[in-house]
Amino acid sequence: MFLTVLSCFVLKAGSFSPANCDSVNQRFLQCLDNHSNPSYPISTVVYTPNNSSYSSVLQAYIRNLRFNESTTPKPQLIITALHESHIQSAIVCAKQYGLEMKIRSGGHDFEGISYWSVVPFFILDMFNFRSINVSIADETAWVQVGATLGEVYYRIAEKSNTHGFPAGVCPTVGVGGHFSGGGYGNMMRKYGLTVDNIVDARLIDVQGRLLNRESMGEDLFWAITGGGASSYGVVLAYKIKLVVVPAMVTVFQVNVTLQQNATNIVYRWQQVAYKLDEDIFIRLTMDVVNVSSTSTEKTIRASFLSLFLGDSKRPLSHEPRLP
Ligand SMILES: Cc1cc2nc3c(=O)[nH]c(=O)nc-3n(C[C@H](O)[C@H](O)[C@H](O)COP(=O)(O)OP(=O)(O)OC[C@H]3O[C@@H](n4cnc5c(N)ncnc54)[C@H](O)[C@@H]3O)c2cc1C
Incomplete structure (x- = not known):
């Protein structure tokens, strides 16, 4: 049996009145319990808002802080699965009780869709599965x-x-x-x-x-x-x-601003990047920076970040030429 009790939640189909809320919450938790392997009790990996670790578990893999606001909808519970049976229980009971299940691994989803939702939900957190x-x-x-x-x-x-x-x-x-x-x-x-x-x-x-x-x-x-x-x-x-891969590889980064001819170099990069030796990859990122360390005037900086699968002495094929 669980020692924790979920706070009252609203299922997709509608609201539960306070009179039947607790019994539904308990039935959901009981469902999890019933479907987990007795050798791996699921109660040890369930965090509800009543649990003191709930917030730290929730935030540990929130990688986009825009979705870590007090207004961001929070999960009814978090299951930090340790065993396959925990996942099976979560799936079966989510279906039975109509609660949306968010699966989270590294939490790097750009829109945070692995840890928040507009409908009542819980998180199935997979960080313990990391062998x-x-x-x-x-x-x-x-x-x-x-x-x-x-x-x-x-x-x-x-x-x-x-x-x-x-x-x-x-x-x-x-x-x-x-x-x-x-x-x-x-x-x-x-x-x-x-x-x-x-x-x-x-x-x-x-x-x-x-x-x-x-x-x-x-x-x-x-x-x-x-x-x-x-x-x-x-x-x-x-x-x-x-x-x-070769035992020795080469990485380099070249930064150029508009004042350093970035426009022409980016243009040239677009023409040649896809034709180069396949052992070299050159990624382009752009950001806004100060023109110099003593000025607050802004400029655009193009950064070319590269991995070459070879040591720096290994020649590239000659054509096309790098800018
Ligand atoms: C800083 C940053 C750098 C990045 N760099 C790159 C890059 O270099 N190359 C690139 O290709 N992408 C990159 N990405 C994008 C990244 O690959 C995706 O956002 C990816 O989905 C993140 O995976 P996650 O497990 O960390 O995210 P999560 O938020 O945990 O999951 C993302 C999605 O996958 C689902 N999901 C997660 N785990 C499971 C599972 N076990 N079973 C079923 N569904 C699951 C989630 O429900 C969610 O829909 C980057 C993202 C960020 C934020």
Whole structure:
């Protein structure tokens, strides 16, 4: 039995009166309890607003602070799943009680859709599912969704300095949203998107069934490797194919302002970037900066950030020329 009791919530279908509110809340919690594995009681990973850790658990993976306001709708509860049965319970009971379930892995969704909603909801938080098992022998790794990209890169590098994985540039982005949505990064010119390098997955579907690529079928596997998985189920882990990288790579960043001919260089970059040797990737970002350290006059700065899969002495093919 749960010791905590949910505050009164409104289901999609309408409001509960105070008279029946508690019993409905308790039935929802009881439902979770009934569907979890007795060896892994779900009550230990449920946080309601009455729990002193509720706010810190909620905020830990709010990565867009615009959605961390007092006016931002809050979840009725947060389930920090530790075991598959917790996820299965959450799915079954969310359906039974019509409560929207938000799945959150790294919390980097730009619109915060993994942790707020306009209808009553709860969060299924996946940050505890973050193991990474790298096999250099067959050049693959099983990566759980709560891991961050930085953790994936780190665990691969621990085992090999000639393997990597083509995914995003921000190390705190979560595997769950990134891998299910596509994923582009510094090695995409040579190795494609993240999803081009995913070979298997483990998913719990809307019926609460645990599936892998073979049992889910190619259509569903295709959907959760680019289509955004939350429409289809809860992904637990992805199996990825590692790629070969040189032991020594080169990174550089070049910043130029309008006064330093940025307009022409950006124009030229657009003409040549896609024609260069596929071992080099040059990303462009632009921002507004002061003209100098002693002036508050503003200008636009173009920053070219690059990864070259080779050491700095390795020549690039000569054409086209870099600006
Ligand atoms: C600072 C920053 C840098 C970024 N850099 C890059 C980059 O270099 N390259 C790039 O391609 N993208 C980049 N992105 C975009 C990022 O890849 C997406 O926002 C991605 O969806 C974030 O994944 P997440 O797990 O951190 O987010 P979350 O907010 O946890 O989830 C995002 C979406 O995926 C769903 N979801 C999460 N986990 C699961 C799961 N286990 N099962 C089913 N559905 C799930 C959520 O419900 C939500 O709809 C960046 C974003 C930010 C904020």
